[in-house]
Amino acid sequence: MTKHVAIAGAGLGGLRAAEQLRAAGHTGPVTVIGAEPHMPYTRPPLSKELLAHELADAEATPGTDADDLAALHERVAFRRRASVADVTFRLGVPVTAADLGAGELALADGGTVRFDGLVVATGLRPRRLDVPGPEGPGRGRHVLRTLDDCADLRAGLRAALSGGLRRPRVVVVGAGFVGSEVACTALALGCDVTVVEPAGPPMFRVLGERLAVAVQRTHERAGMAFVLGRAVTGYAGEDRVTGVVLSGDVLPADLVVEAIGSWPNTEWLAGTGLDLTDGVLCDNGLSAVAGAGGSVSSVPVTAVGDVARFPNPLFDDAPRRVEHWSMPTDTARRAAATLRATLAGDPVDDKPFRPVPYFWSDQGDLRMQSFGSPGLADEVTIAEGDPGALDKGLVATYHRGGRLVGSVAFNVPPSRYRALREALLA
Numbered sequence: 001m002t003k004h005v006a007i008a009g010a011g012l013g014g015l016r017a018a019e020q021l022r023a024a025g026h027t028g029p030v031t032v033i034g035a036e037p038h039m040p041y042t043r044p045p046l047s048k049e050l051l052a053h054e055l056a057d058a059e060a061t062p063g064t065d066a067d068d069l070a071a072l073h074e075r076v077a078f079r080r081r082a083s084v085a086d087v088t089f090r091l092g093v094p095v096t097a098a099d100l101g102a103g104e105l106a107l108a109d110g111g112t113v114r115f116d117g118l119v120v121a122t123g124l125r126p127r128r129l130d131v132p133g134p135e136g137p138g139r140g141r142h143v144l145r146t147l148d149d150c151a152d153l154r155a156g157l158r159a160a161l162s163g164g165l166r167r168p169r170v171v172v173v174g175a176g177f178v179g180s181e182v183a184c185t186a187l188a189l190g191c192d193v194t195v196v197e198p199a200g201p202p203m204f205r206v207l208g209e210r211l212a213v214a215v216q217r218t219h220e221r222a223g224m225a226f227v228l229g230r231a232v233t234g235y236a237g238e239d240r241v242t243g244v245v246l247s248g249d250v251l252p253a254d255l256v257v258e259a260i261g262s263w264p265n266t267e268w269l270a271g272t273g274l275d276l277t278d279g280v281l282c283d284n285g286l287s288a289v290a291g292a293g294g295s296v297s298s299v300p301v302t303a304v305g306d307v308a309r310f311p312n313p314l315f316d317d318a319p320r321r322v323e324h325w326s327m328p329t330d331t332a333r334r335a336a337a338t339l340r341a342t343l344a345g346d347p348v349d350d351k352p353f354r355p356v357p358y359f360w361s362d363q364g365d366l367r368m369q370s371f372g373s374p375g376l377a378d379e380v381t382i383a384e385g386d387p388g389a390l391d392k393g394l395v396a397t398y399h400r401g402g403r404l405v406g407s408v409a410f411n412v413p414p415s416r417y418r419a420l421r422e423a424l425l426a
Helices: 012-023 069-076 147-161 177-188 209-222 327-344 387-392 414-423
Strands: 005-008 030-034 088-091 095-099 104-107 112-114 117-120 124-126 169-173 192-197 225-228 234-236 243-246 249-252 255-258 262-264 301-303 308-311 319-321 358-363 366-372 379-385 394-400 403-410
Touching: 005 012, 012 030, 012 117, 012 327, 069 147, 117 327, 147 255, 169 177, 177 192, 177 209, 177 255, 177 358, 209 225, 209 379, 209 387, 301 327, 308 327, 366 414, 379 387, 387 394, 403 414
Parallel strands: 005 030, 005 117, 030 088, 117 301, 169 192, 169 255, 192 225
Antiparallel strands: 095 104, 104 112, 124 262, 234 243, 243 249, 308 319, 358 366, 366 403, 379 394, 394 403
């Protein structure tokens, strides 16, 4: 009997899961279901290249729509490999519920999809501030996760840039990677940019205080302003945002970007018995694990990407979600092998899955590379370079209990990356 695999989520994780299922030898039908209407695309450019693409010069090209979704999507869409030419993509229709006993997914359009095996790849959605003030489309409050978010933010920036002689005032709430990248892009476009972060300097939780302060100083020298240690309590304005309220003070704003983290998209799995405490709890092979009082699913379920919470013995046995670029591909490879073996009744590979998390962040004159999990460290060592001159090159190593758990590099040649990665596997 031919086994049908359903993949809930049509982002990078869903696409890679389909590719890896074929690579692992699964020949049965595969259906990928996505909430967005677009074929899978790469997200990192949304806060950088795509956000700025032709934006400053759009006025010089009358009669064109620089924010056309199809044109924007073409710039970031993944090439569809021959191995998944026969995979069915059902797009623009979210999964709303799952019956793991019956092997059936319910879709928002009233349809259903039957399956013998399931891959959870529904990813994340942005957190939003729940504070008083204007909200909704066209009110000057933005998030950035999807292509549609990027198009909306581009339109907001365009309107602000063409609105008069004064430099547009952009406030970014959140100094993580996305917030810092958007802030640098807006600054390069000619906006006055202020970053608001209650927790401390940029990327503090990952970099540690010394390097986070060094990043802040670098951005300040470029013209960016920071408001640290103060929380947003509301937004000023009637029809649209005119300011950000900070404990009674109002910071003027023509446009606000909220970059305060994400929520895993797991509501559709409620009632399945899976552990959904923070994403989908999995074992080291990426098979989903039952929660308290639940039971193992009668059909095999795996999870991939930043919705999967799994133990990585490279560090310890604590299950964690990892929101890094490398994770969808790495987890898809392991999850696909696990699912194919389970469906075929073959032994599941018991070799420890030890992926090295990896991501990069382009921020103005800085290109940051991270390997491993620096956020787990209890000690940071500057191995080379000067924190006061990050643009000249720096490498920091991160240790926990004396053991290397991560490294971060600023503006070092790509030829160094392999050695930094392999040091974690030694």
